[in-house]
Amino acid sequence: MPSRTSPAMLEALAFVAPGAPLREGLDRILQAEMGALIVVGDGPDVLNICSGGFLLDAAFSPQRLSELAKMDGAIILAPDATRIARANVHLVPNPNVPTSETGTRHRTAERVARSIDVTVVSVSEDQQVIAVYVGDEKHPLQPIPILLNRANQALQTLERYRNRLDDVSANLSALEVEDLVTVRDVVTVLQRTEMVRRIADELASDIVELGTDGRLVRLQLDELMGGVDDERRQVVRDYFHEESSWHLDEAMTALADLGTEDLLDLRTVSSMLHLPGTLDLDASVQPRGYRLLSRIPRLPDSIIEAIVERFGSLQKIMRATIDDLDDVGGVGETRARSIKDGLARLAESSILDRYS
Structure with a gap:
C-alpha cells in the first residue's frame, strides 16, 4: 500500500483544494501560463530568509495573487492564507539544506519547507504543475478528473474489502456463539479491519485534495466505513491479554503501525494481542x-x-x-x-x- 500522507500535508492540501480561495488564485496563475513561489506563513523564521520585495499587508484575493505572480519574487501569505503579507520577495534559505529538485524555484521551495515549519507552494511555469512542500514531503497536485477516477477505483476496492470484512466478522460471531473460536479467526478479522482502514486513509487524502469536488466521495466513504473502527476496538478488547506495560491503547497503536508485510502475516498480527503462552493460530480462545x-x-x-x-x-x-x-x-x-x-x-x- 502507498505511504500515508502526514497530517501536516493533509492540512496544507486543504488550503489548496478546489473551493478554497488560494486554489482559485493558483488556477489563475496556471491559466496565465505563469510561475509562482508562495509561502504560507509570515513568522520571524520566514522573515529572516526574506530579502528585498515590499510589504503589502492586504486582504487575500485570487485576483491579487495572480497579479503579484507577474513579478519574479516569492509571495508571503499569512498562516491562514487570508492576507498577503509581502510580495516580490527574494528567499534565501540555508544553501546547505539538501534538495533533490533541479529548477531554481523548486529548489528554493524544498529548502524553505525543510528548514522552516511552513507550507510552500510552487507553480511551475514550464510544466504547468502545482507542487506543495511540507517538511520533507512533496505533493504534486493532480488534475481533478484523475483524482476523481482514482477515488472511484479506491471506493470499489474498499467496497470489496468491506464485504469480505463483513463475511469474516459474521463468521467470528457464529464461532463465538458456538465456542469454537481460534486465534486464526480473531486475527483474520483484525487483519481485514486494518486493511479496510488503510484503504480508507488513502481515499481520505484524495478527498482532502478534491475539496468541494469530493463531497459525494466523502459520503460514500463514510457509509462504507460505518462501524469498522468500533468492530476493530471491540475485537481487541475481547481477546487481547493486558499486561503492566501493554494496555488496550498500546495494542491498538501497535496494530495501526504494522508495516504492510507484517500485516499480511497472521502470526505477527496475533502478537499484538499478547496472548499468553502460544502463537499457535489454531489454538482455542474465548471472547x-x-x-x-x-x-x-x-x-x-x-x-x-x-x-x-x-x-x-x-x-x-x-x-x-x-x-x-x-x-x-x-x-x-x-x-x-x-x-x-x-x-x-x-x-x-x-x-x-x-x-x-
Whole structure:
C-alpha cells in the first residue's frame, strides 16, 4: 500500500483544494501560463530568509495573487492564507539544506519547507504543475478528473474489502456463539479491519485534495466505513491479554503501525494481542463478550463493562439467567430481559448466516 500522507500535508492540501480561495488564485496563475513561489506563513523564521520585495499587508484575493505572480519574487501569505503579507520577495534559505529538485524555484521551495515549519507552494511555469512542500514531503497536485477516477477505483476496492470484512466478522460471531473460536479467526478479522482502514486513509487524502469536488466521495466513504473502527476496538478488547506495560491503547497503536508485510502475516498480527503462552493460530480462545454485547441496542458501555467484569467470558454471559444478570449493578430486571433476548437473537442470526 502507498505511504500515508502526514497530517501536516493533509492540512496544507486543504488550503489548496478546489473551493478554497488560494486554489482559485493558483488556477489563475496556471491559466496565465505563469510561475509562482508562495509561502504560507509570515513568522520571524520566514522573515529572516526574506530579502528585498515590499510589504503589502492586504486582504487575500485570487485576483491579487495572480497579479503579484507577474513579478519574479516569492509571495508571503499569512498562516491562514487570508492576507498577503509581502510580495516580490527574494528567499534565501540555508544553501546547505539538501534538495533533490533541479529548477531554481523548486529548489528554493524544498529548502524553505525543510528548514522552516511552513507550507510552500510552487507553480511551475514550464510544466504547468502545482507542487506543495511540507517538511520533507512533496505533493504534486493532480488534475481533478484523475483524482476523481482514482477515488472511484479506491471506493470499489474498499467496497470489496468491506464485504469480505463483513463475511469474516459474521463468521467470528457464529464461532463465538458456538465456542469454537481460534486465534486464526480473531486475527483474520483484525487483519481485514486494518486493511479496510488503510484503504480508507488513502481515499481520505484524495478527498482532502478534491475539496468541494469530493463531497459525494466523502459520503460514500463514510457509509462504507460505518462501524469498522468500533468492530476493530471491540475485537481487541475481547481477546487481547493486558499486561503492566501493554494496555488496550498500546495494542491498538501497535496494530495501526504494522508495516504492510507484517500485516499480511497472521502470526505477527496475533502478537499484538499478547496472548499468553502460544502463537499457535489454531489454538482455542474465548471472547470476553464486549463485541456481541455492544450490538445490543441502547446498552451503555458502563453496563457492558460491569457485565463482562462480573462473568468474565461470553459463554458465561450467555448461560446467565435473567436473575444472574439482574444482580449486576445498574442492570435491573427489564434490562436483563433485554440483554438475554438480544443475545439469543444475535446467536440465532449468526448461526443461520454461517450455515445458510
